[in-house]
Amino acid sequence: MARHKPAAEGGYQRGEETRARIVEAAVAVFGERGYDGASTRDIASAAGVNAPAIQYYFDGKEGVYLECVEHLIALLWRKMAPSVEAAEHALADAGTDDAVLINASLGILGTVVSTIQDSPQTSAWRAFLDRHQAGLCPESATMAFEERFKARIGRVIRQLIARLAGFAVEDDRTVIHSMALFTQGLAFRLQKPKLLAALKWTEISQKEMEQVRDVVLMQARFTLEGLVRQRGLNGA
Incomplete structure (x- = not known):
C-alpha cells in the first residue's frame, strides 16, 4: 500500500x-x-x-491507484457485509435448513444487483471498477481486490451451493454453479447500456433496480430450489 x-x-x-x-x-x-x-x-x-x-x-500513479482500490473495497464491503456475514452465520450451523441457506444466497445476489442503481455517488466508482475488472490496471491492484474482497464472497457462495446441492466445495460443479449465480448480478451492471436501450429506460432509479432485482432473484430461487430437489433425488 x-x-x-x-x-x-x-x-x-x-x-x-x-x-x-x-x-x-x-x-x-x-x-x-x-x-x-x-x-x-x-x-x-x-x-x-x-x-x-x-x-x-x-509514491506515484500506481500508489494512488492502489489507494483508490482500497477506498472502493471499503465502500463495497460496507454494502456487502450484512448479506455476506448473514450467510456466514447460517453456514456456521450444520443444522441450518435449506430455506435459510437459499435466502442467504439470494441476499448476497440481491445486494450485487442493487449496485446497478444510478446515483451521483456511484457513477464514478462504477466506471473505475468496469475498467478494473476488464484487467486494465496494475497486477498488484488486481491481486488486492481479489484477496481483500472477491475471495471472501466467492468462498461463501461456494459453501452455500455445496450445502444446497450436496457437492463438495471443491467440486467443479460447485464452482460453475457459484459463478453462474454471482455473475447474474454482475451481468446487468456490465451490460447496463443494453439494458437501458432494451427497456427504453433513461436511468436505473430505485424502482427500476427493484424490478430487475426481483426478476433475477426469482430465477435464482428456481435454480437453487432445483439443486435441492436434485440432491434429494440423488440421495434417494
Missing part, C-alpha cells in the same frame, strides 16, 4: 483531507481514462493540488 503522510504544513487533519481529495479525483480520472490513459498531472489537476503531491502522498 502507498505511504501515509500527513501534510508538512497544516497538520494531520489537513493531510488526510488532501489525500481523500486526491483519491476521489483519481477514481473519476481512472474511470474516465483508464490506468494507462491517466497521468499524475491529470489527477493532480482534478484534485486541485500540485503534481508533486501525488508522489508525496502515494
